[in-house]
Amino acid sequence: MIRSLILMLTIAIAGVDSLPAGDLFSPWQRHTVDASFRGADGVRLADFDGDGLQDIVTGWEESGVVRVYLNPGSHSAKEFWPAVTVGKAKSPEDAVAIDVDGDGQLDVLSCHEGKANAVYVHWNQTGQSREVLLKPSNWKSERFPQLDGERWMFAAPLGEIDGRRAIVLGSKNNNASITLLQSPAGADQSLKNWTVTKLRVAGWIMSLRPLDMDGDGDLDIVYSDRKGNNRGIGWLEQRSADDWQDHLVGGVDDEIMFITPSPQRILAAARDGEWLEIQRTAAGWNEQRHPNPSxxxxxxxxxxxAPDQLVMTANTTGPAGVGDVPGIWFSADRTSWSAIDSETRCKYDRIECIDLDGDGDLDVLTCEERRLLGVVWYENPLN
Structure with missing residues (x-):
């Protein structure tokens, strides 16, 4: 026990010494959900087993697997989570829970780039029992053939539009787009019969967030596009299934990464040493720029x-950082930052804030793909 405490103190001190001048190291305890594969790429939440707890979906890009993690409850959340591989295909970039066939059970939809360039459904053939959900043989994978060829990066459910189930997808590079996918109107619900509507030309879609931006009761699509002539942050206003108006609100001079939107404010990470805060006003949208951690x-x-509290993840591999820089940070006042993990040269991903230990405050769930930390969450020590 004493040796372990000495080792933890040594690691913390080393982390402080490695930080740029002016920044602090304030460790949060890291807990690992899974680190058994390579290239954890995104965390998405959903309740698969109907117990009221949020489970996790993650694609492992380098290992070519898509996994579901069933929340064990606050009493066991600090241990490895029960998991199942629901599908295998090369280069999964994103995976999300969606009831694709409308049977009331959550399936998994995965987006693939690289060597696959495809979109797969991993069918839940079991129901909600934890025992059967955790059996790989109870999941079956099938591809949308009409989506082959694009480097798909992200997807999100849109509920129903005109009585048909709807999914929005985004891709990158050649022929990149924001695309609407809708279930067939007829009796034959085969994946090949789903209709594809291109909503917007894109360069490299990072975020797609369904959100009612205009208060009319339907879901619009807030997006971030990091590359090309149309790059920036905007939202697609839903008028009908084939009529969407594009509203560009900011970030046109930046390489925008993941965003956290609301109807009145959008937070955005970027690859130029700053983060953006874009606020809605009576005159339009006002863009403010703030420095990243040193x-x-x-x-x-x-x-x-929480109000005035921010969490940021970063890619600090190679030339993206000055020296050995940590990749996950916390700010209590929106200006000064402290690293919550001393691990350096990391490539973290999107963030979910969720109370996983049942103590009433929000913890930080994310994943990391270069130092092989995997799917992890950080225990909030502040409250």
């Missing part, structure tokens, strides 16, 4: 943990 050039995601 040495952090490539921001990845930023979100609010």
């Amino acid at each position: 040495g952090v050039i490539w921001g990845k995601a930023i979100t609010s943990l």
